[in-house]
Amino acid sequence: QSALTQPRSVSGSPGQSVTISCTGTSSDVGGYNYVSWYQQHPGKAPKVMIYDVSKRPSGVPDRFSGSKSGNTASLTISGLQAEDEADYYCCSYGGRFNWVFGGGTKLTVL
Amino acid sequence: QVQLVQSGAEVKKPGASVKVSCKASGYTFTSYHMHWARQAPGQGLEWLGIINPSGGTTSYEQKFQGRVTITRDASTSTVYMELSSLRSEDTAIYYCARAGNNHFDYWGQGTLVTVSS
Numbered sequence: 001q002s003a004l005t006q007p008r009s010v011s012g013s014p015g016q017s018v019t020i021s022c023t024g025t026s027s028d029v030g031g032y033n034y035v036s037w038y039q040q041h042p043g044k045a046p047k048v049m050i051y052d053v054s055k056r057p058s059g060v061p062d063r064f065s066g067s068k069s070g071n072t073a074s075l076t077i078s079g080l081q082a083e084d085e086a087d088y089y090c091c092s093y094g095g096r097f098n099w100v101f102g103g104g105t106k107l108t109v110l
Numbered sequence: 111q112v113q114l115v116q117s118g119a120e121v122k123k124p125g126a127s128v129k130v131s132c133k134a135s136g137y138t139f140t141s142y143h144m145h146w147a148r149q150a151p152g153q154g155l156e157w158l159g160i161i162n163p164s165g166g167t168t169s170y171e172q173k174f175q176g177r178v179t180i181t182r183d184a185s186t187s188t189v190y191m192e193l194s195s196l197r198s199e200d201t202a203i204y205y206c207a208r209a210g211n212n213h214f215d216y217w218g219q220g221t222l223v224t225v226s227s
Contacts, residue, residue, distance in 0.1 A: 052213070
């Protein structure tokens with residue numbers, strides 16, 4: 001299965017909003033509402049921020065939101081803070097008990 | 111609290127095999143599937159496979175079929191990932207992650223596997 005497509009980098013100033021896209025196919029992103037997003041700081045394990053397209057785990061700030069349209073999912077971070085600077089990965093169920101990650105996006109807070 | 115504790119770093123020669131363990135605690139081991147993923151230096155995450163600790167059934171990313179084997183020992187709440195015929199491109203941090211509600215809800219700390227002659 002091919003990796004989902006994410007922009008390599010995005011940036012924004014504190015207080016602004018940024019959106020990271022994640023494009024797949026009708027066999028993964030478009031076919032299931034099982035898209036999740038992970039934040040990874042350098043040297044750390046990933047942490048789930050969004051699951052099932054738009055659900056937030058307990059403890060994740062409501063500044064983080066997710067959506068999906070067709071074969072593209074999106075993660076929006078509003079009110080950017082310095083600690084949001086990290087790598088972000090999307091992931092989708094791809095059917096037949098297979099999962100696929102995106103290539104990752106580096107978020108820089110200017 | 112849920113904890114996944116992985117085994118320590120490994121250095122292997124090309125052509126060898128490596129077996130990484132992931133010991134789970136803080137929940138009912140057989141109630142949640144377990145994923146394995148990896149991350150090469152400076153690269154993104156790559157899914158390897160998944161196991162149902164209850165029955166031991168597995169599913170693997172097609173790219174790794176025939177080279178990766180995921181097993182479990184329910185008596186010790188431990189999942190294992192073995193990768194054979196290692197090559198330099200397999201140098202990566204290998205993670206186990208619990209499968210909760212169609213996502214990866216808890217992650218191990220990662221195990222660095224270095225393949226070098």
